[in-house]
Amino acid sequence: MQALQILIDGFAISSLYALGATGFTLMFGVSGVLNLSHGAIMVVAAVIAWWVAGTFGTGPYIGGLAGVAAAVACGFFTYRVIVKPIQTSGAIPKEEKEIFVLTGTLLWGIMLQEALAFLFTNNPKTVRPLVEGVIPILGVRTPYNEILTAVVSWAAIGLLYLLVNKTRTGKSLLAASMNPRGLTLLGFEMSRIYVLVWAIYGVLTGIAGVLLGSFLGVSSDNAGTLTASAFSIVVLGGLGSVSGSLIAAYVVGYLETVTAYLVAPSIRTVPVLLLLVAVVYLRPQGLLGRR
Amino acid sequence: MIRSRTFLLVVPALLVLALLPLGVGGYILGLLTLAYYYAVFAMSWDLLFGFAGEVNFGPSFLIGIGAYVAALLNHYFNTPIPLCLLAGSLAAVLAGVVLAVPALRLTGPYFGLVTLVAVLMLQNLLVLFAGITGGEIGLDLPDVLAIDDTTNYYYAFAFMVVSGGILFALSRSPVGLILQASGQNATQAAALGFNVAKHKLAAFCISAFFSGLAGAMLIFYLGTASVGTVVDIAVGVNVIIAAVLGGRRTIIGAAVGAIFLIGAGELLRPLGQLATFVVSAVALVVILFFPGGFLGRLLHTGGAE
Numbered sequence: 024m025q026a027l028q029i030l031i032d033g034f035a036i037s038s039l040y041a042l043g044a045t046g047f048t049l050m051f052g053v054s055g056v057l058n059l060s061h062g063a064i065m066v067v068a069a070v071i072a073w074w075v076a077g078t079f080g081t082g083p084y085i086g087g088l089a090g091v092a093a094a095v096a097c098g099f100f101t102y103r104v105i106v107k108p109i110q111t112s113g114a115i116p117k118e119e120k121e122i123f124v125l126t127g128t129l130l131w132g133i134m135l136q137e138a139l140a141f142l143f144t145n146n147p148k149t150v151r152p153l154v155e156g157v158i159p160i161l162g163v164r165t166p167y168n169e170i171l172t173a174v175v176s177w178a179a180i181g182l183l184y185l186l187v188n189k190t191r192t193g194k195s196l197l198a199a200s201m202n203p204r205g206l207t208l209l210g211f212e213m214s215r216i217y218v219l220v221w222a223i224y225g226v227l228t229g230i231a232g233v234l235l236g237s238f239l240g241v242s243s244d245n246a247g248t249l250t251a252s253a254f255s256i257v258v259l260g261g262l263g264s265v266s267g268s269l270i271a272a273y274v275v276g277y278l279e280t281v282t283a284y285l286v287a288p289s290i291r292t293v294p295v296l297l298l299l300v301a302v303v304y305l306r307p308q309g310l311l312g313r314r
Numbered sequence: 315m316i317r318s319r320t321f322l323l324v325v326p327a328l329l330v331l332a333l334l335p336l337g338v339g340g341y342i343l344g345l346l347t348l349a350y351y352y353a354v355f356a357m358s359w360d361l362l363f364g365f366a367g368e369v370n371f372g373p374s375f376l377i378g379i380g381a382y383v384a385a386l387l388n389h390y391f392n393t394p395i396p397l398c399l400l401a402g403s404l405a406a407v408l409a410g411v412v413l414a415v416p417a418l419r420l421t422g423p424y425f426g427l428v429t430l431v432a433v434l435m436l437q438n439l440l441v442l443f444a445g446i447t448g449g450e451i452g453l454d455l456p457d458v459l460a461i462d463d464t465t466n467y468y469y470a471f472a473f474m475v476v477s478g479g480i481l482f483a484l485s486r487s488p489v490g491l492i493l494q495a496s497g498q499n500a501t502q503a504a505a506l507g508f509n510v511a512k513h514k515l516a517a518f519c520i521s522a523f524f525s526g527l528a529g530a531m532l533i534f535y536l537g538t539a540s541v542g543t544v545v546d547i548a549v550g551v552n553v554i555i556a557a558v559l560g561g562r563r564t565i566i567g568a569a570v571g572a573i574f575l576i577g578a579g580e581l582l583r584p585l586g587q588l589a590t591f592v593v594s595a596v597a598l599v600v601i602l603f604f605p606g607g608f609l610g611r612l613l614h615t616g617g618a619e
Binding site: 121122292300 | 363369415416419424426427428430431434435438442499547551554555558562590591594595597598601602605606
């Protein structure tokens with residue numbers, strides 16, 4: 024019985040992790056940016072969803088949409104105000120652009136976190152579940168919301184897959200991640216591609232944030248941990264590889280759930296960290312990494 | 315060297331700071347004492363970044379190891395402070411070597427991740443074994459460096475000046491220049507015949523030594539060793555921001571950045587929640603518009619030395 028519980032909870036958590044990590048790795052794969060404000064943007068999405076639903080009395084769906092919109096807005100802000108100026112700046116030598124982007128997004132993430140804490144306090148918020156009720160799955164009482172989390176996560180990932188592999192725009196994203204120069208030579212506007220990838224990033228991260236808010240609840244304090252989590256999953260799976268981070272998300276999600284149930288919830292991050300250390304020492308490119 | 319602009323800026327500043335206790339109260343002295351220890355953290359970080367070219371996301375790993383080894387020795391065995399300091403720094407050097415091993419084989423963001431993971435692991439371990447380490451609450455220490463503010467101030471000040479002097483001299487020495495070359499373009503440096511790996515390892519050890527020593531001294535100043543003051547990711551973030559803000563690869567800039575950060579954080583305390591926001595915002599603006607940091611701006615090098 025507990026095994027089934029672990030299976031179900033682990034699946035839901037992992038799906039959520041997968042969604043959160045997918046945006047992160049896509050961003051790195053296509054534009055080479057490790058966005059350290061990732062966790063903060065997720066929390067923004069969740070808090071805005073909670074706030075809109077609560078303050079304006081709209082249903083959780085409108086709230087959710089508002090949350091996703093907020094995430095997209097934050098994403099664009101991050102790109103236009105922080106990432107792009109650094110990448111195109113003449114004052115920063117090429118080798119150092121990466122650390123400046125990292126530091127810049129880190130600072131932005133902190134700003135978002137503190138602004139959220141100031142405006143909404145750092146008490147944990149729960150977004151009202153999009154679907155109420157519980158359903159027994161083979162004897163395990165599972166909230167509909169948990170099922171919805173897994174379903175929506177996979178729907179989003181599936182849509183992304185369709186976009187990238189079946190549409191022309193999507194394929195240009197894939198091409199950009201492999202050879203940006205080649206793409207420019209073919210006449211593609213890189214700036215349009217970057218805008219697209221940040222938009223997709225915003226949507227994915229926003230959905231992940233809203234789902235997280237409704238499934239587990241968030242507080243502005245979680246921002247850093249969420250970023251670290253996404254970062255770890257993405258490295259485990261291989262930086263730049265979406266399928267790699269999908270697998271890694273499940274490994275991490277299940278490892279955490281199993282540890283929390285069978286050992287103690289307080290040390291559930293430890294096996295993951297150990298795994299990370301092992302991977303970095305033994306196979307630094309991760310499971311399916313390239314670049 | 316006497317005529318260089320850096321010298322002209324630094325020496326008067328140091329003189330003013332040295333004479334500060336004569337006219338200023340204990341509160342400001344305490345603040346600056348903390349800032350001086352952070353300055354050493356930041357300078358050690360800058361050495362690693364400027365030289366090994368390695369972005370260390372978890373400077374608090376080295377700081378924390380140095381601090382906790384010293385703390386545990388003092389708390390459980392009542393080892394005298396100087397021995398604790400020595401043990402702490404040596405432990406940190408060892409940790410630095412452990413960190414260096416993957417670094418010498420990894421590139422780019424992977425190394426950053428190792429350092430980040432190292433801090434998270436240390437934090438988890440310390441909290442897990444809270445029975446021994448005091449966990450989040452921390453270990454209280456039977457010995458302290460000194461009781462009154464002025465003595466503490468001078469200890470920290472002297473420590474900062476000496477460490478800064480050594481690190482700065484290193485950065486300008488022939489060895490330092492080779493290190494810088496290895497950091498900026500390892501392939502070219504290797505092609506010129508320098509043993510890049512050996513030099514990077516040296517950079518790690520030096521950075522680790524000063525970080526660990528500063529961490530150990532800090533906890534003896536504070537009287538307790540806790541996760542929040544020496545290991546937390548926030549400490550590491552502050553260190554990185556301080557170094558980049560002050561001007562990377564200048565060593566001295568890191569110290570300036572640290573003092574600014576601690577000072578600004580305190581000045582803005584009345585703003586309450588918003589204080590961190592404002593400091594981060596200012597840091598972001600500086601990074602975007604003055605990538606050379608404070609020192610870069612002042613000396614008009616723009617960071618491209």
